[in-house]
Amino acid sequence: MKKYLLLDHDGVLVDTEPWYFRAGQRALAEIGVGLDPDLYLADMARGAGTWARARAAGVDEGTIDRAREARNDYYRDYLRTEAIEIDGVLDALAELATHARMAIVTTARGVDFDLIHEGRQIRRFMEFVLVREDYTNAKPHPEPYLTGLERFGAARDETLVVEDSSRGLQSAVAAGIDCAVVLNEFTRGQDFSLATHRIDTLTELTDIVRDGT
Structure with a gap:
């Protein structure tokens, strides 16, 4: 798990x-x-x-x-x-929160992240958020995800990264952490051959988290 x-x-x-x-x-x-x-x-x-x-x-x-x-x-x-919601995200996070501890690791700047989350409920499921100002080297460098591991005090084999871009996937792989890639129309054509899992929606993560593979 x-x-x-x-x-x-x-x-x-x-x-x-x-x-x-x-x-x-x-x-x-x-x-x-x-x-x-x-x-x-x-x-x-x-x-x-x-x-x-x-x-x-x-x-x-x-x-x-x-x-x-x-x-x-x-x-x-x-x-x-503009509309930036992704259908089903809140329901998926609510379910995942019963199985795993969660955090956000993003290249977004803090000012943009805060603007995005005015009036949204995503942050309440997260123990912490790492924005671009919280680390020195951005993805595809492993530092962002290694920083996340350190903050949790987590081992690599009990952690899963969730990404949608090859840059983020490379960061996870370089950090030695399994990665599930959520496919979307904007990044779908990138190389995700190193991903541990490729999924279409966050709802598919629950089985992956429970299986631990």
């Missing part, structure tokens, strides 16, 4: 990833750089991000900093106005 769940956030608990991409795409368009979804996801998988294509195009860091501020503003506007 798995006693601990370390859950990614964006794409697993809330449907925010497409809006984060669109915010970056919009900000980059304003400085004359296009952003293709497939290239963006490839950059993210190797630990790069929104600005990799701008740097490749020779955009200076000052301009990128201004575009980043614009992206952040656009993203927060989307978070306030």
